[in-house]
Amino acid sequence: MRISAFTQIIVTVAVTAWVFILPVKAVATILVFELALLLSIKRDRMTMAAIGGLAVFTGLMILFQLLFGSPLEVALTGGLRMFVMTTAFLCLLASTKIQDISQALVEKFHMPYEYAFMLTTALRFVPDFLSDSAITLDAQSCRGYSNRGNALKRLFAYLAVVKPLVMRAVAKSDTLALSMELKGFGPNTYRNRRPMKLGVWDYFMLLVTVLLCAYPLWSHRVGL
Numbered sequence: 001m002r003i004s005a006f007t008q009i010i011v012t013v014a015v016t017a018w019v020f021i022l023p024v025k026a027v028a029t030i031l032v033f034e035l036a037l038l039l040s041i042k043r044d045r046m047t048m049a050a051i052g053g054l055a056v057f058t059g060l061m062i063l064f065q066l067l068f069g070s071p072l073e074v075a076l077t078g079g080l081r082m083f084v085m086t087t088a089f090l091c092l093l094a095s096t097k098i099q100d101i102s103q104a105l106v107e108k109f110h111m112p113y114e115y116a117f118m119l120t121t122a123l124r125f126v127p128d129f130l131s132d133s134a135i136t137l138d139a140q141s142c143r144g145y146s147n148r149g150n151a152l153k154r155l156f157a158y159l160a161v162v163k164p165l166v167m168r169a170v171a172k173s174d175t176l177a178l179s180m181e182l183k184g185f186g187p188n189t190y191r192n193r194r195p196m197k198l199g200v201w202d203y204f205m206l207l208v209t210v211l212l213c214a215y216p217l218w219s220h221r222v223g224l
Contacts, residue, residue, distance in 0.1 A: 005100035006108045007202040008092055014209045015088040019081045027084055034087040042094045046131075050090060058083045098124045100196075107196050121176070128172070136165045 015034075019027055038047065058079040065075035092101075098120045105116040140161055198206075 002199065002201065003205060004196055004198055004202050005096045005104040006196060006198065007205050008096050009101065009104055009109075011205060011209055012088045012092045014213055016085045017213070019084050024077055024080065027080055031080065031084045031087065034084065034091055038087065038091050038094055041091070047090075047094065051087075054083060054086050054090075093123060099193075103193055103196055125169070125172075132168050133161070133165055136161050136168070140164075 015030065018030065022030075035051070038051070061082060062075045062079040065078060066072065070078075101123075102116045102120040105111040105119070106113050
């Protein structure tokens, strides 16, 4: 089953909208499907690290809400909804090429090509940045780097990792800018690619998405 990037973007946006409409049990069910889909598409170390990082961030978010006086149920619900939203975008990035996402934004959503390229480039640099951080941390550990001690000492110790990491990111951005200039990046970059066409599965998924989006409104109107 081949689904275009346009359809996957629409489904991802619809899922983020459902998070605020559907009850908690339905949102939890969506999360189970998302995790199963994500692990079936890409089950590697980076994917597991991304899921673990999201879980830690969600836990911190719930903890801060509890510290600021939010009820436990409200904090758990907010954390669950945030986790489902971010996991939906992880599924999109794992199942779709960055070039296809950029082309869909330009052709179907009529986004200016500069903004589409800027957005997709930022998404592409996320896994590269995580990989560079692991490489930099290993290299500094071989040179005697240690992050032990109190919070202040650990904060200053991280400067030994942040500085070379930033320098690598700046060097990569300069290389990317030079490559774009040499290849003549411009409005014709996306026009020269094969036009994105929707297939049978695309129309089927779009129809299902529209029906699922319209059902809560319809049920609320008829009083179900």
